[in-house]
Amino acid sequence: MSGIVGILFTDESKPLRQMLNEISKMAYKVEHRGPDDSGFWSDGKVALGIQRQSIIDSYEGNQPLSNESGSNWIVFDGEIYNYKEIRRHLEFKNHRFKTQSDTEVIVHLYEEYGSASIYMLRGMFSFAIWDCEKQLLFAARDHFGIKPFYYFHNEEKFVFASEIKSILTVDGINTGLKYHSLYNYLSFQCLPQQDTMFEGINKLNPGHTLTVHCGRVTLNTYWNPMFEPYDKPIDVYIEEIHSRLSDSVKHHMLRDVSIGGYLSSEIESTALAAYMSMTKPIKTFSVGYEGGNTDSQQVSNIARQLGTQHFSKTIDMKDYFSTVPAAIWHLDEPIGDPTAISLFLSAELAKGHVNVVLSGEGANELFGGFGVYKEPSTLRYISWLPISFKKHFNKAIKAVPYNFYGKNYLRKGTTPLAERFFGNGELVSDDMKRYLVHSNYFESTISSLTKPFYDQTEHLDDVTRMQYIDMNLILPGNRLNQIDKLSMAHSLEIRLPYLDKEVFEIASMIPVNYRISKGMTKYVLRKAMKNVVPGSIDRPQLEDQVPLSQWLKTNQIHSMLDQIRDSGIHPFLNMDEIEHIMLKHKNNQGDYSRMIWLLYNFALWHKMYMVDLPKS
Structure with missing residues (x-):
């Protein structure tokens, strides 16, 4: 495994020493990803670097690595599980290899097929190839997004890395909080799609390639994890x-x-x-x-x-x-x-x-x-009702000012899937975010991210759409x-x-x-798996849960509140509401542990990356 980094200047070449200094600073930040070896290459216009951990071909797989002619240079993080089959195919086409590494297979595959090479790979990967002849950078991320790839781009340069901390070391990159990412973090408990918490820094989405040519960045989808159920025994x-x-x-x-x-x-x-x-x-x-x-x-x-x-x-x-x-x-x-x-x-x-x-x-x-995938089945008793009836009934249920047995069931059963399921990680409702997030930082609705995926799956059942x-x-x-x-x-x-x-x-x-x-x-x-795993596969299973709710009723919550107050998040989050939520949890007036955890972690991150790091 590896930490990969790179810089491409879009206007003119820079002194070689300057390029290598920049790339070595970036690589140092991800040394933990590859403590066995480091390597750097630059031609003055582009610089590639790597921190590498040897898994295959420990003596000969040093990177950055090129093809025989030196026309294509690669840095690669991951494993290609069908590299031996691909290598045999390329050897049949008269490619000659100097190592036993999967990295060299990728660079020769690109030499043979260009960007179409991505369709032949089976594995987890992120990589970047500098094509010297075309003056083009080609990068890709694996089908599911197992391996990370981040990038920053402006009119002067394109910078990429396995981790954001490497990008932040580059001279001239001064980034701040991306405000709508705070909204998405509270909505999904993560940052989906291309967004990061840093203004100007993006992720390359899973199943995508990226090309940089003449200062222009082009993204392309090469794989989509679409479900297409087919009835077989x-x-x-x-x-x-x-x-x-x-x-x-x-x-x-x-x-x-x-x-x-x-x-x-x-x-x-x-x-x-x-x-x-x-x-x-x-x-x-x-x-x-x-x-x-x-x-x-x-x-x-x-x-x-x-x-x-x-x-x-x-x-x-x-x-x-x-x-x-x-x-x-x-x-x-x-x-x-x-x-x-x-x-x-x-x-x-x-x-x-x-x-x-x-x-x-x-x-x-x-x-x-996930247990939530059983929900469409449990709601089947009212899901057959006419859409117009469910719409009016749902409005009437929401207007009831008190709770009663079955209210949540009726509310869910009369709400369209696309308006109630926003992923297995959804925690904080839009209504709650209106209390937490100051109005000038509040986005429209959570559904703006999920709608394109629901639009693509209108032909599928509810469980499959949730997946x-x-x-x-x-x-x-x-x-x-x-x-x-x-x-x-x-x-x-x-x-x-x-x-x-x-x-x-x-x-x-x-x-x-x-x-x-x-x-x-x-x-x-x-x-x-009935004949593979020991014993009965239907045995009851315990979910190994973090006892967070219990821990946050101890004095730990006071320490957390002090850290939140000291984090500098008050310009965009309502501190009075945060303190109110924490007090209610401490006094057994509801379980707000997951929401407190979200806010606490955002506060620690903000102090670390937005307050302390710029000072260092």
């Missing part, structure tokens, strides 16, 4: 899931690597550990919370049945909150999901034993695993962003076998009644 899907997931795990277990797996009582991580154990003895890792609802005993039993060497850690309140500042620094942005701290501490635990970990991210989005929203907005913006950066904080590589385009191909075809059936989520995945 369930046994066909059971066999295909087993075959493709087994193949994906094999491709993700590359040679000569110390490898392990994250383990929980959920079917997806248990299945991965079972497949891995069929190949060789492995180590597994899990964390739990002191005082929380934990699946630790179930996980220990699973590990024992699989025969893995298992390592676990219990996180207490002190461990948890002392980790938050470091996690925010590595993420470059505030942490919306409280379980992100689990990822940071899990990676720290695993890095003491292995260099690579397989994890089950993506299974819920692909196979229908599509999560695949495009919440998964890359939240969990994948966290698991990459918080693992690389410890120089640990994470691989995600469910987020393989071959696995998605079959998952996208599964009918909704195979995904959600008999009151069970991920139904067909459970059936497919």
Whole structure:
């Protein structure tokens, strides 16, 4: 794995020493992503740099790397799982290789096919290629957005990096808070799509390429994770899931690597550990919370049945909150999901034993695993009502000033899906944001981001549309962003076998009644894993939750309030309302723990990046 950086000046060349100084400063900020090696190349107009961790071809895969003629130069972060097949194809076309690396395969593939080369890649990746002959920069990000790619562009230069902190080191880049990103963060508990918290800095979206030529930046979509259910017997899907997931795990277990797996009582991580154990003895890792609802005993039993060497850690309140500042620094942005701290501490635990970990991210989005996906089924008793009736009835329900049994059910059942589901991460309603965000920073509605995805899926059922929203907005913006950066904080590589385009191909075809059936989520995945995982796949499972609500009723909340007051966020957030929410939670007048967490993390991030960093 690697941290990649680059600068392209769009007007004129700069002194070589200046270019190399800039690129080395950028690379130093992501040294944790690649502590084994660093490399730099520049021709005066463009400079490429890398901090590299050796996984494959540790002696010959140094970067930046070029083709034989030196006409194309690449920096690459990720793994290409079908690189050997592509290499054989290119050798047949008389390409000659000097290393055994997947990086060199990409640069030769580009030499042969140009931008169309992206369609042949299977893996997780972000890379940039400088085409010397065309004076063109070509960059790409993988299908699901596992690997990050950020960029800044103005009339003078184009700058890219694996992490935002590298871009902030470049002379002349003075950025501030992007205000509508604060609104999106409160809406989604993450920053979906291209936005970041920094004005002028964007993400390259998953499944996209980027070209810079003559100072112009062009974005292109090469892949869209669209679901197209197709009615086949369930046994066909059971066999295909087993075959493709087994193949994906094999491709993700590359040679000569110390490898392990994250383990929980959920079917997806248990299945991965079972497949891995069929190949060789492995180590597994899990964390739990002191005082929380934990699946630790179930996980220990699973590990024992699989025969893995298992390592676990219990996180207490002190461990948890002392980790938050470091996690925010590595993420470059505030942490919306409280379980992100689990990822940071899990990676720290695993890095003491292995260099690579397989994890089950993506299974819920692909196979229908979130509990909220059962909602359309529970609402079926009133969903058949005429649209005009539901509209008037919904208005009448909202006008009732008090709560009654069934009010929330009736409200949801008479609200169109596109007006009630904004992703599995949605926490703060527009009405609540009107109290929290000062009016001059308030955006219109949350639906402005979700509407294009609902428009594309009008032909699909409600569950599938919900999955599509999560695949495009919440998964890359939240969990994948966290698991990459918080693992690389410890120089640990994470691989995600469910987020393989071959696995998605079959998952996208599964009918909704195979995904959600008999009151069970991920139904067909459970059936497919029946003879793979130990014991019964229908065993009850505990959700390993952060006891945040409980912790925020201790004196910890007073420390958090002091930090919020000192963060400088009062110009755009209502401090009186924040203090009121925190007091209500402390006094058991409602559970506001997740909202407090969002606000606290934004405050810490703002102090770190908007107040303290510009002074340093």
